[in-house]
Amino acid sequence: MRSVRTAVLVAAVALASAAAAAAAPLPGAPSCPVLPPGNVWNTPVDALPRHPDSDRLVRSIGLGDALHPDFSDAGRYGIPITVVGRATPRRAVRFTYAGESDRVRYPIPVRPRIERGSDRHILMLDRDACRLYELFAARRVAGRWTAGSGAVFDLRSNALRPAGWTSADAAGLPILPGLARYDEVARGVIDHALRFTASRTRRSYVYPARHQAGSSGDPALPPMGLRVRLRASVPLDGFGPQSRVVLRALRTYGMILADNGSPWYVSGAPDPRWDDDDLHDLGRLTGADFEVVDTRTLRNR
Structure with missing residues (x-):
């Protein structure tokens, strides 16, 4: 019985530590957090329930459309x-x-x-x-x-934009916290959600988004702020080291719909050390490999 109680305690501590995690700071700004520990961007969602309307929402984004890293080594793609x-x-x-x-x-x-x-x-x-x-x-x-x-x-605050306000992004969210960065991949862990786009969105938004840029009120379309994760059953065998770090992040933290654009385009910062051949392997996955997370209980901690 004591060993069971110990195991439960260890699990609880691990969960609390995960909830209080903070994303790694940028090398050029080591004293600055990328949002506080426990911020919604830095909160794991792998244990949250699947959204009841997941199938319809994923289908509207693109069931057969490939995952695409919208960043590269030569600086032609990505948000610097x-x-x-x-x-x-x-x-x-x-x-x-x-x-x-x-x-x-x-x-x-x-x-x-x-x-x-x-x-x-x-x-x-x-x-x-x-x-x-x-x-x-x-x-x-x-x-x-x-x-x-x-x-x-x-970056030391959990404050959101006023309701209904845009930012430099259609969803009214900060962009930098959702970028895949090479320094994170080099250390082997991306410990936050990533930013992605969809071609058509609903005229509404869900937490933590604050703004919409939709074309229709159709409930089949995804709202800004929608959080999607890689299905736990998707194997990561055969992916390169950079792709695997990205995919582990998509399984644990997911990605947040932040703008209109090509379906399943994941944002990152350009860096000459990216291996484009490795990253292109992400295109082996499609919308069918993802599911929508029910985030109604998720708030900044």
């Missing part, structure tokens, strides 16, 4: 991260969606790293203040910065 500091100049930004943007001065360096393509995200992590500044559709026009929208997040 720029680490800045208190000495970085703060610049005014004019916003298209000013009513839902944080209208402060943004620490944009002389040559910021801008995502290629139409979204043109700029992610700036202030290593001194542990604040995350994110811009969508950022451009410098005649010496002045403009953007579609912008948001600031205190």
Whole structure:
């Protein structure tokens, strides 16, 4: 009996430790957490129940569509991260969606790293203040910065955007906490959920999302904030070392629907050390290998 009680206690401690986990900080900002321990992004969902409408929601995203890593070694794909500091100049930004943007001065360096393509995200992590500044559709026009929208997040806080507000992402979420980063894969663990896109979404959102960008109220379509995980029965044999780390994260922490885009595109930061041949193996999986998580009991701890 004592050994049973001990086993239960050990299991409870392990569960508590998992719930209190925090994602690894960026190498360039080692003193800054990527959100507090127990934040919803950093909470395992492998033990949560399957959503009762999982089959229909997965089918609407794309049952036969392949998982796709939207990041690479050459920097052509992915959302780059720029680490800045208190000495970085703060610049005014004019916003298209000013009513839902944080209208402060943004620490944009002389040559910021801008995502290629139409979204043109700029992610700036202030290593001194542990604040995350994110811009969508950022451009410098005649010496002045403009953007579609912008948001600031205190990485030591669980605070969400106001209800109904966008961010630099359609779901009103921070982007950086949902990126696959090479430094995490190199240490063998991604300990947070990842960000992904779907081609059509519902005109609604679920926690922790704060904003929707849907095309229809059809309940078969996924809402922003939907959390999906890799099925426990999917074998990981035959995948390369980088892919296996990503897949273990998708099984344990899942991924959060954050924007409209190609189905099952998983976001990451570009890095010359990514092995594209390894990452392309992720395309062996399709929507049929995933299930929607029932997150109604999940909140920031």
